[in-house]
Amino acid sequence: MPPHSSKTTLLLLAALRLSQAHYIWPNKHDILEDSLTVSGGLGQSGMMAEIATCGAAPFGGRLVGRQSAAEWLRVAYHDMATHDVHTGLGGLDGSIGFETDRPQNIGSAMNTSMVFFATFQGKTSSVSDVMALSVVLAMKQCNGPSIPFRAGRIDATAAGPDTVPEPQQDLATHTTMFANQGFNVEEMIGLVACGHTVGGIHEVDFPDSVPATPFDPNNPEGVVHFDQTFDDFDNHIATEWIDGTTNNLLAVGHNATTNSDARIFAADNNVTMKAFAKDATSFQKTCGNLFERMLNTVPKSVQLTDVIDPLPVKPYQLALNLADDGSLELSGYIRIFSTAPEAMNVDPENMVVNLSWKDHNGNRNSTYTSTLTAGWSNSTSLWGFVHFFPVYTKLDPNFGLSTIFVDWAFNAQEALTHADNGGAGFPLNDVVFYQDSASCNTLTNTTIVVNIRNNLGPVSDAFVDYYYNVNQQGTIALKTVTVHTPLTRTGSSASALYDVYTAVFPRPPRNQQGRTSFDVTANVGGKVYTQVANLAIQNGCGL
Numbered sequence: 001m002p003p004h005s006s007k008t009t010l011l012l013l014a015a016l017r018l019s020q021a022h023y024i025w026p027n028k029h030d031i032l033e034d035s036l037t038v039s040g041g042l043g044q045s046g047m048m049a050e051i052a053t054c055g056a057a058p059f060g061g062r063l064v065g066r067q068s069a070a071e072w073l074r075v076a077y078h079d080m081a082t083h084d085v086h087t088g089l090g091g092l093d094g095s096i097g098f099e100t101d102r103p104q105n106i107g108s109a110m111n112t113s114m115v116f117f118a119t120f121q122g123k124t125s126s127v128s129d130v131m132a133l134s135v136v137l138a139m140k141q142c143n144g145p146s147i148p149f150r151a152g153r154i155d156a157t158a159a160g161p162d163t164v165p166e167p168q169q170d171l172a173t174h175t176t177m178f179a180n181q182g183f184n185v186e187e188m189i190g191l192v193a194c195g196h197t198v199g200g201i202h203e204v205d206f207p208d209s210v211p212a213t214p215f216d217p218n219n220p221e222g223v224v225h226f227d228q229t230f231d232d233f234d235n236h237i238a239t240e241w242i243d244g245t246t247n248n249l250l251a252v253g254h255n256a257t258t259n260s261d262a263r264i265f266a267a268d269n270n271v272t273m274k275a276f277a278k279d280a281t282s283f284q285k286t287c288g289n290l291f292e293r294m295l296n297t298v299p300k301s302v303q304l305t306d307v308i309d310p311l312p313v314k315p316y317q318l319a320l321n322l323a324d325d326g327s328l329e330l331s332g333y334i335r336i337f338s339t340a341p342e343a344m345n346v347d348p349e350n351m352v353v354n355l356s357w358k359d360h361n362g363n364r365n366s367t368y369t370s371t372l373t374a375g376w377s378n379s380t381s382l383w384g385f386v387h388f389f390p391v392y393t394k395l396d397p398n399f400g401l402s403t404i405f406v407d408w409a410f411n412a413q414e415a416l417t418h419a420d421n422g423g424a425g426f427p428l429n430d431v432v433f434y435q436d437s438a439s440c441n442t443l444t445n446t447t448i449v450v451n452i453r454n455n456l457g458p459v460s461d462a463f464v465d466y467y468y469n470v471n472q473q474g475t476i477a478l479k480t481v482t483v484h485t486p487l488t489r490t491g492s493s494a495s496a497l498y499d500v501y502t503a504v505f506p507r508p509p510r511n512q513q514g515r516t517s518f519d520v521t522a523n524v525g526g527k528v529y530t531q532v533a534n535l536a537i538q539n540g541c542g543l
């Protein structure tokens, strides 16, 4: 085979792999992608509130002397540490919620974190995915490595084995424990050094290791940090160890029994720690790789997604409604994300963002366009530039809508970039869609109203799946339950082309925890249409 042809084959293979990896909107992991991408302003999930800085304390800063970013990293490691490479069981699966009363998980960090994580839990965001995301965001906020994020973790429904290391155990025990989790000696040293470059050890929880000090209202739990830059993800844990200036109480504490870091750091005669101390960049890189493996250590039955990177162009809350005059209203936002250097200084007012679409039958028309202008979303991202462009346009239901495209540029002089969602455009079905303005809650019932096109054949299997979360015994993590309710035709609509279908069901508990969402589905003329992950309705009926 001539060399150029094998090259071509390789290129084709690479292209194939890339196209398979495309993240298509809408996606069941959209909420996680949103939380990954948007850290402040419109579209933010709120996860960054607890880690507004690397050193920030939990509960909006109220738990002084504590550090959310460090607690989240420790929680994730302790959760993962139930993995057993021999059985393939355990791993990052949220089982930590059931394990908080064990001595190895001592301290309030576990439950404090779970209380926060549970607020992001829902049908499409397991608590273990939220935990993985928390580490990705926290490490980035601490100037640490950019850890690739995958979703798809499934939450455990019971505790795992008690295989989290404790400081009084000897090196052989730790080596075996890490090996069972899938990490060799060098990787064990790496994980511990990377973990202990943020945060510290608390006197209230580890009185055998931390000397007693008088009560300090600014540090009520008596934390002593592992290195002098506890709120910066740097290699000082290693430089201080190697140059003999460390005050790490798990390395040079008065109690030799609990100096597990010293035993681990020296386990390969300091070779790994010396390399970390010498090269800050390779420390970051090694930590990024090890944390990625840690987060992706899951029960063997779990299939993780491809890496989810911030999407360059993504609709946000983009939805159709039927207006009183019988026209279709398309509203929501188009989000643009970029890591291009020029993006950092761009004025969104100067950007060109054009929406175009294909009608119901897949046809284009020069009138099917809308020019978007910047709204004041003021959003921020840890990874680059992000901005939202409001969409509002009215459509004739006779023509309708099937697919959206976005053409955009940083300014009018630049060539437009065509965004087509991995090839086929951004699909938006005008056949079965939820009518926000007509859906409501009474004291006892929830009513969800859906418009269904009436000129495409018979309607069958129309239903709403409503997802909300309930408490579980023994853990703060929630469990998602589904309410399945058929949709029945209740009348005509403002448009001759749509009929109104309604689902009424007993209203789920008032103070729904975590993320509530619902999907609407119907078979119309032999084809199934689903609108996923609609947000909770809040308005009262008749208001």
Ligand code: HEM
Binding pocket: 067, 070, 071, 073, 074, 077, 107, 109, 165, 166, 167, 168, 174, 191, 192, 194, 195, 196, 198, 199, 200, 201, 202, 203, 205, 206, 250, 260, 264
């Ligand atoms: C032999 C293995 C390990 C032992 C014995 C150990 C032990 C400890 C102890 C005793 C603390 C103090 C906790 C507190 O007072 O709240 C601590 C804190 C911490 N550990 Fe480890 N650890 C080990 C491995 C790891 C690993 C592999 C990671 C992460 C990859 C990690 C991440 C952390 C973090 C971030 C903190 C700081 C928590 C905070 O500031 O609230 N540890 N560790």
Ligand SMILES: *[C@@H]1O[C@H](CO)[C@@H](O)[C@H](O)[C@H]1NC(C)=O
Binding pocket: 168, 207, 208, 209, 255, 256, 257, 258
């Ligand atoms: C050292 O730690 C061990 C294990 O926690 C404990 O049994 C022992 O009492 C401690 N010694 C001192 C002097 O604190």
Ligand SMILES: *[C@@H]1O[C@H](CO)[C@@H](O)[C@H](O)[C@H]1NC(C)=O
Binding pocket: 241, 242, 243, 244, 266, 269, 270
């Ligand atoms: C490892 O480094 C520490 C701290 O510099 C030192 O005390 C210790 O003797 C070294 N151990 C080995 C085996 O090199």
Ligand SMILES: *[C@@H]1O[C@H](CO)[C@@H](O)[C@H](O)[C@H]1NC(C)=O
Binding pocket: 352, 353, 354, 369, 371, 407, 416
């Ligand atoms: C984008 O919109 C502007 C303003 O309406 C228009 O001049 C331009 O031709 C549009 N470009 C494309 C590719 O649609």
Ligand SMILES: *[C@@H]1O[C@H](CO)[C@@H](O)[C@H](O)[C@H]1NC(C)=O
Binding pocket: 365, 366, 367
């Ligand atoms: C384009 O759409 C308009 C209605 O918006 C319609 O009047 C016109 O006939 C369409 N043109 C073509 C070529 O389909």
Ligand SMILES: *[C@@H]1O[C@H](CO)[C@@H](O)[C@H](O)[C@H]1NC(C)=O
Binding pocket: 376, 377, 378
């Ligand atoms: C966004 O920033 C602009 C300019 O600083 C300010 O005028 C506007 O009020 C902000 N909007 C929001 C929603 O925060």
Ligand SMILES: *[C@@H]1O[C@H](CO)[C@@H](O)[C@H](O)[C@H]1NC(C)=O
Binding pocket: 442, 444, 445, 504, 505, 506
């Ligand atoms: C709630 O729904 C039930 C069953 O559809 C119905 O009988 C009842 O009248 C409804 N109550 C209210 C207040 O709408």
Ligand SMILES: *[C@@H]1O[C@H](CO)[C@@H](O)[C@H](O)[C@H]1NC(C)=O
Binding pocket: 100, 101, 107, 108, 111, 474, 475, 476
């Ligand atoms: C954490 O919360 C769970 C569930 O409410 C509870 O069973 C457990 O005792 C708590 N753990 C701690 C350490 O407070």
